[in-house]
Amino acid sequence: MNNSKKTGLIAGIIVIVLALYGIVTYNGFISKEADVDNQWAKVESKLQRRYDLIPNLVNSVQGSMKQEKEVFSNITKARENMAGAKGATEVSAASSELEGALSRLLVVMENYPDLKSSENVKTLMTQLEGTENRISVERDRYNESVKRYNVALKKFPKSFIAKMMGLEKEDYFEADEKAAEAPTINFDE
Numbered sequence: 001m002n003n004s005k006k007t008g009l010i011a012g013i014i015v016i017v018l019a020l021y022g023i024v025t026y027n028g029f030i031s032k033e034a035d036v037d038n039q040w041a042k043v044e045s046k047l048q049r050r051y052d053l054i055p056n057l058v059n060s061v062q063g064s065m066k067q068e069k070e071v072f073s074n075i076t077k078a079r080e081n082m083a084g085a086k087g088a089t090e091v092s093a094a095s096s097e098l099e100g101a102l103s104r105l106l107v108v109m110e111n112y113p114d115l116k117s118s119e120n121v122k123t124l125m126t127q128l129e130g131t132e133n134r135i136s137v138e139r140d141r142y143n144e145s146v147k148r149y150n151v152a153l154k155k156f157p158k159s160f161i162a163k164m165m166g167l168e169k170e171d172y173f174e175a176d177e178k179a180a181e182a183p184t185i186n187f188d189e
Helices: 003-062 069-084 087-110 119-154 158-165
Strands: none
Touching (some): 087 119
């Protein structure tokens, strides 16, 4: 075999290997992106469950606590913001606002022993607690998927293929800075 045929064969093999690498990398990105989308759908599903439980809890509690209108107003506003939120960043902020409003409701409920003993409220609180746990698990899973995807986008030489595909990093589901603050309720007013 002459040198030009050897060179052509080697060049052909290199092109085939690069093409196969590109295809495998492309398919890997598609899988990771689908995983991120799937995990986000699970987060949204759990957030929707919380969103649906809140009116039942509020209605069960509201009749006994007429003087706590501000708490209920904040929950209603937070639910509206949650309903209009799009994407991980907006949903994270709206979710934190809703969590803050709910935690204020829970603090208020502590001061109403008769209300806490209501079977309906107990059941709703148990369901809400379970939902909050599920949301936490799904957020963690979503963030793990985002991490795997974002790391794959940055690794060399896959980063070149990612840029050619126009892929961009995904946002993490992050808690709002205010979520670290415990709610305060003032009954003196």
